[in-house]
Amino acid sequence: MTTRRSFLKNAGGTVxxxxxxxxxxxxxxITETHHAPGEDLFKLGMAGYTFVHxxxxxxxxxxxxxxxxxxxxxxxxxxxxxxxxxITAFHEKLAKAGVTGYAVGPxxxxxxxxxxxxxxxxxxxxxxxxxxxxxxxxxxxxDKKVKEYDFRFAIHNHGPDIELYPNAVSIHNxxxxxxxxxxxxxxxxxxxxxxDDPVADLQTYAKRIFDIHLKNVTAASKEGKTCELGxxxxxxxxxxDMLRKVKYDGSxxxxxxxxxxxxxxxxxxxxxxxxxxxxxxxxxxRKS
Amino acid sequence: MTTRRSFLKNAGGTVxxxxxxxxxxxxxxITETHHAPGEDLFKLGMAGYTFVHxxxxxxxxxxxxxxxxxxxxxxxxxxxxxxxxxITAFHEKLAKAGVTGYAVGPxxxxxxxxxxxxxxxxxxxxxxxxxxxxxxxxxxxxDKKVKEYDFRFAIHNHGPDIELYPNAVSIHNxxxxxxxxxxxxxxxxxxxxxxDDPVADLQTYAKRIFDIHLKNVTAASKEGKTCELGxxxxxxxxxxDMLRKVKYDGSxxxxxxxxxxxxxxxxxxxxxxxxxxxxxxxxxxRKS
Numbered sequence: 001m002t003t004r005r006s007f008l009k010n011a012g013g014t015v016x017x018x019x020x021x022x023x024x025x026x027x028x029x030i031t032e033t034h035h036a037p038g039e040d041l042f043k044l045g046m047a048g049y050t051f052v053h054x055x056x057x058x059x060x061x062x063x064x065x066x067x068x069x070x071x072x073x074x075x076x077x078x079x080x081x082x083x084x085x086x087i088t089a090f091h092e093k094l095a096k097a098g099v100t101g102y103a104v105g106p107x108x109x110x111x112x113x114x115x116x117x118x119x120x121x122x123x124x125x126x127x128x129x130x131x132x133x134x135x136x137x138x139x140x141x142x143d144k145k146v147k148e149y150d151f152r153f154a155i156h157n158h159g160p161d162i163e164l165y166p167n168a169v170s171i172h173n174x175x176x177x178x179x180x181x182x183x184x185x186x187x188x189x190x191x192x193x194x195x196d197d198p199v200a201d202l203q204t205y206a207k208r209i210f211d212i213h214l215k216n217v218t219a220a221s222k223e224g225k226t227c228e229l230g231x232x233x234x235x236x237x238x239x240x241d242m243l244r245k246v247k248y249d250g251s252x253x254x255x256x257x258x259x260x261x262x263x264x265x266x267x268x269x270x271x272x273x274x275x276x277x278x279x280x281x282x283x284x285x286r287k288s
Numbered sequence: 289m290t291t292r293r294s295f296l297k298n299a300g301g302t303v304x305x306x307x308x309x310x311x312x313x314x315x316x317x318i319t320e321t322h323h324a325p326g327e328d329l330f331k332l333g334m335a336g337y338t339f340v341h342x343x344x345x346x347x348x349x350x351x352x353x354x355x356x357x358x359x360x361x362x363x364x365x366x367x368x369x370x371x372x373x374x375i376t377a378f379h380e381k382l383a384k385a386g387v388t389g390y391a392v393g394p395x396x397x398x399x400x401x402x403x404x405x406x407x408x409x410x411x412x413x414x415x416x417x418x419x420x421x422x423x424x425x426x427x428x429x430x431d432k433k434v435k436e437y438d439f440r441f442a443i444h445n446h447g448p449d450i451e452l453y454p455n456a457v458s459i460h461n462x463x464x465x466x467x468x469x470x471x472x473x474x475x476x477x478x479x480x481x482x483x484d485d486p487v488a489d490l491q492t493y494a495k496r497i498f499d500i501h502l503k504n505v506t507a508a509s510k511e512g513k514t515c516e517l518g519x520x521x522x523x524x525x526x527x528x529d530m531l532r533k534v535k536y537d538g539s540x541x542x543x544x545x546x547x548x549x550x551x552x553x554x555x556x557x558x559x560x561x562x563x564x565x566x567x568x569x570x571x572x573x574r575k576s
Contacts, residue, residue: 065553067519230563231355237568265353265556272557275518276564280525 045253048074060097066271070251073101080121105131106156131185146181153182154210159190160222167194168201183208189215193224206246214252226257229270333541336362348385354559358539361389368409393419394444419473434469441470442498447478448510455482456489471496477503481512494534502540514545517558
C-alpha cells in the first residue's frame with residue numbers, strides 16, 4: 001500500500017509545513033514534499049468547486065474522511081478580499097486538518113483589474129499557482145504579470161459549454177507564444193466532453209500542464225455529465241500510466257460535480273478508485 | 289471500464305432472474321451470469337453484516353449508491369423463521385434494487401437442530417450456499433446434510449478472537465476428510481489478523497473457498513481492525529491477482545466493520561478501490 005504511506009507522509013509533511021504559515025507554503029509546485037524512489041510524483045487533491053454547497057469545515061471533514069490532503073482554494077471558502085487575519089485563520093484551519101491549499105481558482109477575469117486582483121490575492125494567500133479563465137484579450141497582460149510575480153498561471157478548459165477555452169488545443173493556441181509559466185489546468189472531463197482524448201492531450205501538452213481536474217464523464221459529448229471516477233468513458237488506468245510517463249508532478253484534483261449537495265459517497269468511491277488504480281499499477285507496488 | 293460494464297450486465301441479468309422468483313435463483317454459484325472473454329469470474333458483493341445497524345431498505349440504498357449487486361443475506365434482514373410470503377417479498381425488494389441474494393449467513397450452529405434449521409431456511413430462501421460456523425462436533429452431521437440437500441456449506445474463519453476456526457488451516461484440518469461441498473467462507477481480514485497470509489491461503493485452499501469476506505485490516509495481529517480496503521496491511525492488488533490465478537468464481541463480499549453506524553463513505557471508498565485495482569490489472573483492460 002505504497003500510495004497510502006506516501007499520502008500519510010505527505011500529510012505529515014504538510015502539517016509541519018503549514019503550521020509555520022503561508023510563507024513556507026509559497027509554492028505552486030508543492031516542492032516541499034519528498035518522494036522515495038518509486039513513489040508517484042503527482043498528488044491527489046480536491047478542486048474546491050467540489051464543495052460549492054459546503055462550508056470550509058464541512059469540506060475539510062470530507063477530505064479527512066477520504067484521506068485527501070491537497071486543496072485548490074475556491075473564493076467561496078476564501079474570498080478575494082480576505083484580510084491577512086482571515087487568510088492566516090484559513091491556513092491554520094487547513095493545517096489542523098492536514099491539508100495544504102496549493103493554489104487558488106478557478107478565477108474568471110474579464111478586466112486587467114481582475115487580473116491584478118487575482119495575482120495580489122494569490123500572493124497574500126501564499127501560493128504561486130493561479131487557476132484562471134481570463135478573456136483572451138487579457139493574455140498579454142497575464143504574460144506581464146507572471147513575469148512580475150514569477151507565478152504560474154493555469155488556464156482551465158471548459159468543454160463545449162462555453163466558447164472560451166473549450167479544450168486543450170484552444171488553450172495551446174492562445175498561449176504557445178507566451179511565457180512558459182502560462183499553462184493549463186487540464187480538465188480531463190471537459191476535454192472528453194469536447195470529443196478530445198485526455199490521455200493523448202496529457203501527453204501532448206504535459207510540459208505546460210500545471211494542474212489537473214480529475215474526473216470522469218458519462219459520454220464523450222456535451223451531454224456527458226460527471227460521474228464516479230470508475231464509471232465513465234475515460235480510461236483512468238491509461239490516464240494514470242500517462243501521468244507517470246510524462247512525469248507529471250502537480251496535483252490531480254478531483255472535481256466531483258455529481259450529487260453536489262450529497263457528494264461524499266461519490267467522492268469516496270472516486271478517491272478509492274484512483275488509489276486502487278495507482279496502487280495496482282505502481283512498478284514497485286508488490287510487497288507480499 | 290470493463291468492470292463497470294460487467295457489473296451492469298450482471299445487474300441486468302440479476303433483475304431478470306430475480307423477478308421469476310427464488311426457484312430460478314436456487315444456486316450458490318450464481319451460474320446464471322455469463323462472462324464475456326476477459327471478464328472476471330468473481331463478483332463484488334456485500335456481506336450482510338456490514339449493514340447490521342440498518343434496515344434492508346437502507347442497505348439496498350447503499351448498495352445502489354455504490355453499484356454493488358450481490359448480497360449475502362443475514363438473519364436480521366430475513367429471519368430464519370420467515371414465512372414463504374416474507375421470503376417472496378424480500379426477493380422482490382432485492383430484485384427492484386437490482387440485487388441478488390446469493391447465500392445466507394454466517395449462521396452459528398451449536399446443535400443438530402440449528403443445522404437442520406439452517407439448511408431448511410436456505411432451501412426456503414432459494415439459495416444453495418450456506419455460510420456457517422458449526423461447532424466442530426457437528427461437522428459429521430453437516431456432512432450428511434450437504435449430501436442430502438446438495439448444498440455447499442462454507443465455514444467462516446474468525447481470527448484470534450475466538451477459538452473456533454481462527455484461520456484457514458484450522459478449517460482445512462476440520463473438513464479435509466469431509467464432503468467436497470464443505471469449504472470456506474474465507475475472511476481475509478481475520479486470516480491476516482491471525483498472522484497468516486491471505487494471498488497464500490487463497491491459493492492453497494482455492495478449491496474449497498466458496499465465498500470471501502473482502503476487507504483490509506490495520507495490523508497483522510489481534511489488535512488489527514477493519515479499515516478502508518486500500519488503507520490496510522493486506523496487498524489487495526496481489527490478492528486480486530490470485531483471485532484470477534485460481535479462477536475464483538464466487539463473490540468477494542465486502543464486510544466493512546469500521547464506522548458501522550455511518551459506513552457509506554468507507555464502503556464507497558472500498559468499492560472504488562476494489563474496482564480500480566480490478567480495472568487497472570485486467571489483461572484486456574485498455575480501450576483507448
